[in-house]
Every structure is written in C-alpha cells, then in structure tokens.
Amino acid sequence: MSKPRTMDEYVGRYAGQARETLDQLLALAGETVPDASVAIKWGHPAWVHPSGTILFVISGHAQHANFTFTPSTRDAFDAELDGFETGKGSVKLPYDTAVPTDLLRRLIAYRVREHEQDGVLWM
Numbered sequence: 001m002s003k004p005r006t007m008d009e010y011v012g013r014y015a016g017q018a019r020e021t022l023d024q025l026l027a028l029a030g031e032t033v034p035d036a037s038v039a040i041k042w043g044h045p046a047w048v049h050p051s052g053t054i055l056f057v058i059s060g061h062a063q064h065a066n067f068t069f070t071p072s073t074r075d076a077f078d079a080e081l082d083g084f085e086t087g088k089g090s091v092k093l094p095y096d097t098a099v100p101t102d103l104l105r106r107l108i109a110y111r112v113r114e115h116e117q118d119g120v121l122w123m
Contacts, residue, residue: 003043010045014060017095022060024099025067029058032108054122055111064094067104070120073111077103089123 004010011022029047030038036047036055044059057068068090074081080103085092091107093099114120 004040006040007038007045010040010043010060018060018065021065021093021095021099022058024101025058025065025093025104028099028101028104029056029108032105033112049112049115051115053115055115056108064092066090066092067107069107069111070114070123072120073107073114076110077107 004013007026011019011026014022026045029036029045033047033049033055035050037050039046039048041054041057044057046057047055049055055069056073057066059066059068066087068087071089074086074089074091081091084100
C-alpha cells in the first residue's frame with residue numbers, strides 16, 4: 001500500500017471506531033488551529049503553522065491514534081497525562097476510550113504559543 005498523499009486518502013484507510021476517533025481528532029485540530037494548513041508528513045496528517053513549522057501530527061494505528069507534539073509540549077502536561085501512554089512527544093489515544101478534547105485543545109494552544117512566542121520549532 002502506497003503512502004497517502006491527501007487527508008481523504010489517509011482517513012479512507014480506517015473504518016469503524018478507528019475512523020470515528022480519527023475524524024474527531026482531525027475536526028478538533030481544524031477547529032483549534034484554523035490558520036494552520038494540513039500536509040501529509042511521514043505518511044500522516046501534520047498541522048503546519050503559517051510560518052512553515054510543524055505544530056503537531058496525528059497518526060492512526062491498529063488499536064489507537066497518536067497525537068504527537070514537541071517533547072516540550074508533552075512535558076508541560078506531564079501531570080495531566082498520567083493514565084495515558086506517552087512517548088517522546090506523543091500521547092496514545094486508544095480507540096475504545098473517549099477523546100480528551102479539553103486536554104487536547106490545551107495541548108494544541110500550548111504548542112502554538114511555544115512556537116509563536118518562544119520560537120520552538122519541530123523536533
């Protein structure tokens with residue numbers, strides 16, 4: 001299977017609960033950073049600031065979605081992410097649990113601020 005080149009190609013690979021979760025995450029991202037453009041980076045949707053810097057990436061997997069920020073953004077919310085499996089900059093969101101929309105909105109807002117005010121680029 002070739003890498004997707006558009007958002008529609010990307011989400012079209014998923015069905016059921018995975019598709020529902022991804023649709024919810026993509027809508028949340030679009031609502032929270034409407035000035036960002038969306039590009040496929042490393043085969044996954046990435047939200048790109050008007051300056052050209054990647055803000056975050058969303059990826060779908062067999063049992064979960066990943067929302068990947070910079071490590072500094074993820075670290076800033078370490079206490080609130082207790083109970084979530086995390087990686088260097090990622091938060092694993094199992095398809096069988098509710099999407100933590102309020103927390104994700106705050107993570108996105110933090111990431112935008114850290115880029116615009118602190119000059120933090122992508123990893």
